[in-house]
Amino acid sequence: MPEKYRPIERFVCHVYSKRTNIGFISDLRWELFRKKNLEGEKLPPTRGALLPHIARSNYMAMRDKSYTASMVQLPQLDENGWEVDLKGEYKPVRCLKEPAPTAVLELIKCGCRGSCDSETCFCLKTGCLAQHCANAPIVQIPARNLT
Numbered sequence: 001m002p003e004k005y006r007p008i009e010r011f012v013c014h015v016y017s018k019r020t021n022i023g024f025i026s027d028l029r030w031e032l033f034r035k036k037n038l039e040g041e042k043l044p045p046t047r048g049a050l051l052p053h054i055a056r057s058n059y060m061a062m063r064d065k066s067y068t069a070s071m072v073q074l075p076q077l078d079e080n081g082w083e084v085d086l087k088g089e090y091k092p093v094r095c096l097k098e099p100a101p102t103a104v105l106e107l108i109k110c111g112c113r114g115s116c117d118s119e120t121c122f123c124l125k126t127g128c129l130a131q132h133c134a135n136a137p138i139v140q141i142p143a144r145n146l147t
Helices: 003-016 025-036 047-068
Strands: 082-084 090-092
Antiparallel strands (some): 082 090
Protein backbone atom coordinates (compact mmCIF):
# COMPACT_ATOMS: atom_id res chain seq x y z
CA MET A 1 0.00 0.00 0.00
CA PRO A 2 1.44 3.39 -0.92
CA GLU A 3 2.74 5.40 2.03
CA LYS A 4 0.14 8.13 1.49
CA TYR A 5 -2.61 5.65 2.50
CA ARG A 6 -0.92 4.57 5.76
CA PRO A 7 -2.89 7.06 7.93
CA ILE A 8 -6.15 5.68 6.53
CA GLU A 9 -4.99 2.12 7.17
CA ARG A 10 -4.14 3.04 10.78
CA PHE A 11 -7.55 4.71 11.13
CA VAL A 12 -9.37 1.61 9.85
CA CYS A 13 -7.35 -0.52 12.30
CA HIS A 14 -8.40 1.81 15.12
CA VAL A 15 -12.07 1.65 14.10
CA TYR A 16 -12.07 -2.16 14.18
CA SER A 17 -10.03 -2.53 17.36
CA LYS A 18 -9.54 0.41 19.70
CA ARG A 19 -7.75 -1.70 22.31
CA THR A 20 -4.78 -2.77 20.19
CA ASN A 21 -1.89 -0.81 18.77
CA ILE A 22 -1.91 -2.73 15.49
CA GLY A 23 -1.39 -0.42 12.52
CA PHE A 24 -1.47 -2.88 9.60
CA ILE A 25 -4.72 -4.33 8.31
CA SER A 26 -3.24 -7.75 7.56
CA ASP A 27 -1.99 -8.03 11.16
CA LEU A 28 -5.34 -6.85 12.54
CA ARG A 29 -7.30 -9.31 10.39
CA TRP A 30 -5.15 -12.16 11.65
CA GLU A 31 -5.42 -11.01 15.28
CA LEU A 32 -9.23 -10.66 15.15
CA PHE A 33 -9.59 -14.03 13.45
CA ARG A 34 -7.20 -15.74 15.87
CA LYS A 35 -8.44 -14.23 19.14
CA LYS A 36 -12.12 -13.61 18.46
CA ASN A 37 -12.72 -16.23 15.75
CA LEU A 38 -14.57 -13.64 13.65
CA GLU A 39 -16.08 -14.66 10.33
CA GLY A 40 -14.89 -13.01 7.12
CA GLU A 41 -17.82 -10.58 6.95
CA LYS A 42 -16.91 -9.13 10.37
CA LEU A 43 -13.21 -8.67 9.64
CA PRO A 44 -11.87 -5.39 8.28
CA PRO A 45 -11.36 -5.23 4.52
CA THR A 46 -8.15 -6.60 3.09
CA ARG A 47 -5.54 -4.13 1.86
CA GLY A 48 -6.44 -5.19 -1.67
CA ALA A 49 -10.07 -4.19 -1.08
CA LEU A 50 -9.31 -1.03 0.91
CA LEU A 51 -7.03 0.64 -1.63
CA PRO A 52 -9.49 0.80 -4.58
CA HIS A 53 -12.25 1.86 -2.20
CA ILE A 54 -10.09 4.75 -0.96
CA ALA A 55 -9.27 5.68 -4.57
CA ARG A 56 -12.97 5.72 -5.53
CA SER A 57 -13.89 7.77 -2.46
CA ASN A 58 -11.11 10.25 -3.15
CA TYR A 59 -12.19 10.59 -6.80
CA MET A 60 -15.81 11.23 -5.81
CA ALA A 61 -14.70 13.87 -3.29
CA MET A 62 -12.54 15.59 -5.95
CA ARG A 63 -15.46 15.53 -8.37
CA ASP A 64 -17.94 16.86 -5.84
CA LYS A 65 -15.63 19.65 -4.68
CA SER A 66 -15.02 20.77 -8.28
CA TYR A 67 -18.62 21.78 -9.07
CA THR A 68 -17.88 25.44 -8.48
CA ALA A 69 -14.92 25.48 -10.89
CA SER A 70 -15.14 25.59 -14.66
CA MET A 71 -13.15 23.34 -17.03
CA VAL A 72 -12.16 20.88 -14.32
CA GLN A 73 -9.53 18.30 -15.24
CA LEU A 74 -10.35 15.14 -13.30
CA PRO A 75 -8.13 12.06 -13.44
CA GLN A 76 -9.26 9.03 -15.43
CA LEU A 77 -11.83 6.77 -13.76
CA ASP A 78 -9.85 3.64 -14.63
CA GLU A 79 -6.92 4.99 -12.58
CA ASN A 80 -9.12 5.63 -9.54
CA GLY A 81 -10.77 2.43 -8.45
CA TRP A 82 -12.85 1.58 -11.52
CA GLU A 83 -12.21 -0.66 -14.50
CA VAL A 84 -13.84 -0.97 -17.89
CA ASP A 85 -15.43 -4.34 -18.64
CA LEU A 86 -15.89 -5.99 -22.03
CA LYS A 87 -19.15 -4.08 -22.61
CA GLY A 88 -17.36 -0.76 -22.12
CA GLU A 89 -19.10 -0.09 -18.81
CA TYR A 90 -17.31 1.05 -15.68
CA LYS A 91 -17.44 -1.23 -12.68
CA PRO A 92 -15.71 -0.83 -9.33
CA VAL A 93 -12.49 -2.71 -8.71
CA ARG A 94 -13.38 -4.93 -5.77
CA CYS A 95 -9.89 -6.18 -4.96
CA LEU A 96 -6.37 -5.76 -6.21
CA LYS A 97 -5.64 -9.38 -5.41
CA GLU A 98 -7.58 -12.38 -4.15
CA PRO A 99 -8.34 -12.36 -0.41
CA ALA A 100 -7.13 -15.95 -0.05
CA PRO A 101 -5.28 -18.59 -2.06
CA THR A 102 -7.21 -20.02 -5.02
CA ALA A 103 -7.52 -23.42 -3.32
CA VAL A 104 -9.37 -21.81 -0.42
CA LEU A 105 -11.61 -19.70 -2.66
CA GLU A 106 -12.65 -22.81 -4.60
CA LEU A 107 -14.05 -24.25 -1.37
CA ILE A 108 -16.36 -21.26 -0.88
CA LYS A 109 -19.69 -21.70 -2.57
CA CYS A 110 -22.55 -19.29 -2.96
CA GLY A 111 -25.47 -20.47 -0.82
CA CYS A 112 -28.13 -18.83 -2.99
CA ARG A 113 -31.02 -20.73 -4.43
CA GLY A 114 -31.73 -19.41 -7.88
CA SER A 115 -30.21 -16.09 -8.88
CA CYS A 116 -27.51 -14.30 -6.92
CA ASP A 117 -29.22 -10.91 -6.83
CA SER A 118 -30.80 -11.21 -3.39
CA GLU A 119 -29.62 -9.74 -0.09
CA THR A 120 -28.55 -13.20 1.08
CA CYS A 121 -26.05 -13.80 -1.72
CA PHE A 122 -22.66 -14.63 -0.23
CA CYS A 123 -20.96 -13.33 -3.38
CA LEU A 124 -22.58 -9.92 -3.01
CA LYS A 125 -21.97 -9.72 0.75
CA THR A 126 -18.23 -10.25 0.43
CA GLY A 127 -16.80 -7.45 -1.71
CA CYS A 128 -13.85 -9.34 -3.17
CA LEU A 129 -15.77 -12.45 -4.11
CA ALA A 130 -18.50 -10.51 -5.89
CA GLN A 131 -16.26 -10.12 -8.94
CA HIS A 132 -16.67 -13.86 -9.56
CA CYS A 133 -20.47 -13.74 -9.35
CA ALA A 134 -22.19 -13.40 -12.69
CA ASN A 135 -24.83 -11.21 -11.07
CA ALA A 136 -22.48 -8.73 -9.40
CA PRO A 137 -23.74 -5.16 -9.80
CA ILE A 138 -22.18 -2.87 -12.39
CA VAL A 139 -21.83 0.78 -11.49
CA GLN A 140 -22.50 3.21 -14.30
CA ILE A 141 -21.08 6.68 -13.78
CA PRO A 142 -22.89 9.35 -15.81
CA ALA A 143 -20.62 11.63 -17.81
CA ARG A 144 -20.46 15.24 -16.73
CA ASN A 145 -20.79 18.04 -19.19
CA LEU A 146 -17.93 20.36 -18.24
CA THR A 147 -18.65 23.05 -20.81
